[in-house]
Amino acid sequence: MSNIAGKSYAMNVVTPAKWYLTWLNKLFFGFVQLPGGAAYLKGLLTLSLIHYARWAIVSPKQFPHLDPSQPKETIKYSYMFFFSNFNGSWAQYVDSFHTAIPGGLDLFWTKNVKYPKSVPLQPFHAYITYNQVWTNHYYNAYPLASSNDVKNAQHLSGKLRAFNDVHSNDDPQDFQQAYNALLLEVQGAISIMEPTPIISLSAQAVEERLSHESEVNSA
Amino acid sequence: MSLSGLLSVLKILFIGGIQQLFNKLTGKKSPPSAAGLTILCPIINGSCGQKSYAMQTRQYLQDMPLHEESPMAKVPNTYLCRFYVLNDVFYEGAPAVEEHLNSKYIVFSSNYYGDLDTYLTGMWEHAQEEVQKIWQHAVTFDRVQNAADFVAYIKRCQVNNSLFFNGSTGEPLEEQLKNLYLKQEFSRFVYEHQGLKPEELQCAFKAFIARTQPKNMSAPTWIAGAHKEIVKDS
Known part of the structure; x- marks a missing residue:
């Protein structure tokens, strides 16, 4: 069991909300997907530490019921399922959200039962x-x-392919000039990716257990 | 607008999301991109020996190999995904109502590229053995015999995302992995080729391009799921 895979942390949060009020959440989620509402997601983009995140609101009737042998759910609340894939530790992530987009968080979780607000x-x-x-x-x-590595890799690779198409057979002096200009343009994307440092005691425990299992298996 | 039209708009608005309505009104068709699949699959209530089916499912998930050895590494276009067993819902304390689920659920959340049918068919074709073990105790999964059945089964368990946030690039996974490989290799190239004469630099760059093949997406490139640098050469 692990919430961590390399540089990513998987967060799952399940919270109840009164079913007749979840239309407010859905309305807000819909609004931020419109061109004019995207500004509300600017904080998420600025944080730049998320690969993917999602919210799914499931009403009592929407819990899958596949066969008469399966008991029907008798719950009264709807449940909001939140999933995030982000870089860094749990505390870094939660604190970043709390600091960067407290208003947005309060709207996402508005009317969830006993949600205390983000501040x-x-x-x-x-x-x-x-x-x-x-x-x-x-x-x-x-x-x-x-997440930034993935975006930087796309930027760098696009520039590199274009540079090679245009300048690879230039006169050496012109080539070097263009090469230096390329480096200036992509300097923010130039870095070596390596395994992440241990970011929590539980992650360390998982690493140690896997290392031990690997040693036992290879012995 | 007719009543059925109005109902259709309301359904799209509150079930499928306002974005779908916007796309429908403007005739905009989304290009293939990153997408999010969320499913809740009920597990059969019962046990085999002293372990409930839910416990056995959780044990299997926890024992699955990680990183490049994970069965999901074999499934084309899986960016990131997770499984967990949802035992029950949470009681928030008075005055909230205490309630419990009547089934436990396999929750599968995947971030993938492309259309859902292709993705799920690929999952069945590339990781059928593990798929059958993961879902072996799920309600009605014993009726799943082939890829088409699997796609239909998963869709029955699918719940709509109210909001899917893509903080990444939305390219096919193969392109993302190739770009990461290029970023790594070019970064090394830059560090190792400082202060050269123009002729030497150009010669080294041509060798770098010949080795890394920037436009060849399939090789050389990074292996999906690798927790250390593993390059696929062909």
């Missing part, structure tokens, strides 16, 4: 901790890369 920090920490579910298996296609 002050400690009740918000307690709310997320209490409602978090641990991941049983987490897979990341690029454990060495942060």
Whole structure:
């Protein structure tokens, strides 16, 4: 069991909301997807530490019922499922959100039962901790890369391919001049990606256990 | 607008999201991009021996190999995904109402590229053995016999995302991995080729391009899920 795969952390939060009020959440989620409402997501983009995140609101009737042998759900609340894939530790992530987009968080979780609001920090920490579910298996296609690495790689590779198409057969002096200009343009994307440092005691425990298992298996 | 039209708009607005309505009104068609799949699959209530089916499912998920050995590394276009078993919902304390689920659920959340049918078909074709083990105790999964059944089953368990946030690039995974490989290799090239004469630099750069093949997406490139640098050469 681990919420961590390389540089990514998987957060799962499940919170109840009165079913007849979740239209407010859905309205806000819909609004921020419109061109004019995208400004509300600017904080998420600015944070730049998220690969992907999502919210899914599931009403009592929307819990899948596949067969008469399966008991029907009798719950009254709707439940909001939140999933995030982000870089860094739990505390860094929650604190960044609390600091950068407290208003947006309050709108996303508006009317959820006993949501304490994102400010002050400690009740918000307690709310997320209490409602978090641990991941049983987490897979990341690029454990060495942060979200910014993926975006920088796209930027750098595009420029590199274009540079090669245009300048590879230039006169050597012109080539070097163009090469230096390329470096200036992509300097923010030039860095070596390496395995992430251990960011929590639990992550360290997982690493140690896997290392031990590997040694036992190879012995 | 007719009543059925109005109902259709309301359904799109509150179930499918305002973005769909906007796209419908403007005729805009989204290009293939990153997407999010969220499913809740009920697990059969019961046990085998002293372990409930939910516990067995959780144990299997927790024991699955990680990183490049994960079965999900074999599934084309999976960026990041997770599984967990939802035992129950949370009681928030008085005056909230205490309630409990009547089933436990496998929650599968995947961030992938492309259309859902292609993605799920690829999942069945590339990781069928593990898929069948993961879902072996799920309600009605014993009726899933082939890729088409699997796609239909997953869609029955799918719940709509109210908001999907893409903080990444939305390219196919193969392109992302190639770009990461190029970023790493070019960064090394830059560090190692400082202060050269123009002729030497150009010669080294041509060798770098010949080795890394920037336009060849399939090789050389990074292996999906690798927790250390593993380059696929062919």
